[in-house]
Amino acid sequence: MRELNGHMDIAPRNGGDPEKLEYLWLGPPPDEAPTLVLLHEGLGSVTKWQDFPAILTEATGLGTLVYSRKGYGSSVHVELPRHLNYMHLEAEEILGAVLDHWNIKSCILVGHSDGASIATIYAGQFDDPRIKGLVLIAPHFFVEEESLAAIKVAKEAWETTGFREKLKRYHGDNVDCAFWGWNRVWLENDFRDWNIEEFLPKLKVPVLIIQGLDDAYGTPKQWEAAEDKCVVPVTVAALPDCQHLPFRENPKMTLEACVKFIAGLV
Numbered sequence: 001m002r003e004l005n006g007h008m009d010i011a012p013r014n015g016g017d018p019e020k021l022e023y024l025w026l027g028p029p030p031d032e033a034p035t036l037v038l039l040h041e042g043l044g045s046v047t048k049w050q051d052f053p054a055i056l057t058e059a060t061g062l063g064t065l066v067y068s069r070k071g072y073g074s075s076v077h078v079e080l081p082r083h084l085n086y087m088h089l090e091a092e093e094i095l096g097a098v099l100d101h102w103n104i105k106s107c108i109l110v111g112h113s114d115g116a117s118i119a120t121i122y123a124g125q126f127d128d129p130r131i132k133g134l135v136l137i138a139p140h141f142f143v144e145e146e147s148l149a150a151i152k153v154a155k156e157a158w159e160t161t162g163f164r165e166k167l168k169r170y171h172g173d174n175v176d177c178a179f180w181g182w183n184r185v186w187l188e189n190d191f192r193d194w195n196i197e198e199f200l201p202k203l204k205v206p207v208l209i210i211q212g213l214d215d216a217y218g219t220p221k222q223w224e225a226a227e228d229k230c231v232v233p234v235t236v237a238a239l240p241d242c243q244h245l246p247f248r249e250n251p252k253m254t255l256e257a258c259v260k261f262i263a264g265l266v
Helices: 052-060 086-101 114-125 145-160 163-186 189-193 197-202 221-229 251-265
Strands: 003-010 019-026 035-039 063-067 107-112 131-137 207-212 234-239
Touching (some): 003 086, 035 086, 035 114, 052 251, 086 114, 107 114, 114 197, 197 221, 221 234, 234 251
Parallel strands (some): 035 063, 035 107, 107 131, 131 207
Antiparallel strands (some): 003 019
């Protein structure tokens, strides 16, 4: 399997200085096949996807681009605190620039948690003909009390257990930035009003939602909002005995849902 990895210099669309972002490219280049663009969770990175990108590439025959956002993995550091609208900023300033950088002609956005929210904002805000579909794994369209409770538990684990050292394997020197840049924003009182449901009726491509039924970070209300507000086809794969990481906790059903949905697009 063709593999490229390293760092790419991405110039934000707002005209800021280029940002050096860690990336991994698997499979064919964009002039030979559509591309799966993987957008990680609030504590994720290129390496935290583990073997899922390679399995997905092999199963679909498509190219796969994975990258770590600023402040994650081995990407450039970011000063804290993050803005409360950090997911909007990522969608508006960086994601499109990444697609431009690689001259991607046709792609499916595969977002997990925060990454799913970023994909939703981008596809709902920009009429980008390159986007052919969205795979949203454990997405957040609004804040739930269940999510905040789980994030408080993560904060306690960070402060009282070896969670920091475990996370450091995926982020190195960015580990504190990655954790606090996510955790503090979500626990801000003003963040309770964060809501991106306005983008759901603006989506113009089919949507697959994969949700673990035991996910402490989100409830069925999230996919129900998409089913209610989207005017495009929405497919839901609700996975039993699965929490916030379907591609690890139920990899077989996650892969089957992704492959079936992607085949219908390409």
